[in-house]
Each structure stands twice: as structure tokens, then as C-alpha cells.
Amino acid sequence: MHDFGLPPKVRPEAQVCLIDRDFLERCATLIFSTEVNEKQHRAAQNFTESALRLSRKRGQLTELARPWGPPPIGFSEAQQHSLYDLSESYFQGVYNTLSKLAATTVVFPEIFPGIPWRSMEKFLRHLGQLPEISHACDVLEAARTYRTHLDHPAGTPVSNWMTTWLPDDRGVVIYHYGRFGQSGKMPEGANDQPPWFPLTVDWYVDPPFFPYVDEALKMITDVPMNMPGTTVLAPSN
Numbered sequence: 001m002h003d004f005g006l007p008p009k010v011r012p013e014a015q016v017c018l019i020d021r022d023f024l025e026r027c028a029t030l031i032f033s034t035e036v037n038e039k040q041h042r043a044a045q046n047f048t049e050s051a052l053r054l055s056r057k058r059g060q061l062t063e064l065a066r067p068w069g070p071p072p073i074g075f076s077e078a079q080q081h082s083l084y085d086l087s088e089s090y091f092q093g094v095y096n097t098l099s100k101l102a103a104t105t106v107v108f109p110e111i112f113p114g115i116p117w118r119s120m121e122k123f124l125r126h127l128g129q130l131p132e133i134s135h136a137c138d139v140l141e142a143a144r145t146y147r148t149h150l151d152h153p154a155g156t157p158v159s160n161w162m163t164t165w166l167p168d169d170r171g172v173v174i175y176h177y178g179r180f181g182q183s184g185k186m187p188e189g190a191n192d193q194p195p196w197f198p199l200t201v202d203w204y205v206d207p208p209f210f211p212y213v214d215e216a217l218k219m220i221t222d223v224p225m226n227m228p229g230t231t232v233l234a235p236s237n
Contacts, residue, residue: 002119002188007168013068016211019055019218024048024217027221040107048102051217054093058214061086067171067211075172080163087207091147094213095120098108098140101221120144127220138156143213145189149176149205156188157181159205164198177204 010016028048038165064083066072102117116122121144128137153159160177166173177193179202180186186203193201 006166007170009167010067010169010209010212013211016173016215017218018058018211019051019212021052021055022064023218024052025056027051027213041102043100043107045169047097047104048103050093050100051221054090054097054217055214057086057090057093058210061090062212065171065173065210067169067209068169071165072172075163075165083163083172084161084174087210088150090210091143091150091207091213092218094143095147096138097217098123101217107110124220128150133220136219139212139216140209140220142189143216146207149189155185157203159187162199166196174207175204177201 007037011080028044061083064079064086098120102115105112105115115126121141122167124137124141124144128134128141149156157178157180159176161174161176163172163174165171174220175197176190177197177199186192186207187205190205193204
């Protein structure tokens, strides 16, 4: 059977480990049960609160995009714009939460020495040196690039967008697409038009699957906290 170049199915829902309240409470317990100063306490609290808000946004996005679900029967213009707004807010929230995680590592220099934190690209590249989370860092770098595409359209080719449903279990997906600009280049993170794309374009942007992004953020939070030598953040048992 010809697959027309369609994306492969994502992993089953049960195999994707999402950020949830139990995970965030465990993070908070590991941090706040130790002796920390006010600056460390505030940085860690800012991160956990941001991650909690992000998990709520993910839940709202899930309700509308319906990954792992059947194709929707009709998808109104209002729903499309709501999906766009929620998606934009989610990826902005990912960047914000990453920034707060980086800010937390800064105030624990004895545990996380020399981690670059002013640039999320450099921060992820540094963490990606750990084999356990290198793939997660790649996923988050794709999310960072996608957020840049959403937030910084100046200097890139003008794009249009559409929503569509594909049988890859991602639910309703937003695609940006367009023609080459004067530079003849496509935006960062864009790809050539796939065989199944319904329009004739020069490039399109396939957004990262947001549950995978959520899972990746959970992984990079969990692994460094339990690295050898992280005595402040390691479980007491």
C-alpha cells in the first residue's frame, strides 16, 4: 500500500510520559525539603508554577486538537483560531518554562556548574551532552525553533496557515506554509513540500507534536535532578 509520504503514527498515548501534578509535587518536595536560600526557593518555585501552568495549557490543547482520537466532524473557523491561539500560547509557555528551569540551575552553581542559561539554544545544547536526554533536547530545540517562527515573523517569508487532520494520531495539526522570499530561503525549521500536501508551496512548517514536547521537558527536568553529585536535589532515600 502506498503511504503517500504521510508521517508515521506517533507512539500510543499510554507510552507518552506527560508532566502531571504528581511529577511537579515530587520536584517541589526534592527542592523544598532541603536547606535552600530565598533566591533558590524563589527560582525553583517559579519553575514549578510555570510547568504547572504549561500542563494546564497542554490539557486545553489536547481537548481541542484531540490527539489519538478520531477525525472531527466539522472544525469551525472559530475552533481553528482557538487552536492557533492555544498552540501559540503552549509553545510560548514551553520557552518560558525552559527559561525558568535554566534560571533554577544558575542558583545552584555547586550542582550545575558552568551551564549556559542566557540562551535556550546553548542551554539545550549543553544538556544534550547527557546521552539520556539528548533526544529530549532535540525535541525541545525543535519547539524553541517553532516558537521563534511564531513570535518573530519579521525577516522571514510571509506565511499562511491551515489546519488539517492526518491519520498519524496527532489529531488536528496547524501547518504554516509559503513561497520563498527575496532571499530564496525557507524559514528555520521549515521543510520542502511533502507529496500529500494539498497546496503547491515552496515550504511548510510541521509543528512538533506537543505531547512529545511535554514529555521532553519532563525528561530534562527529571534526569539532571538525579545525576550523580546532585546532593541537594536528590531523593533522601
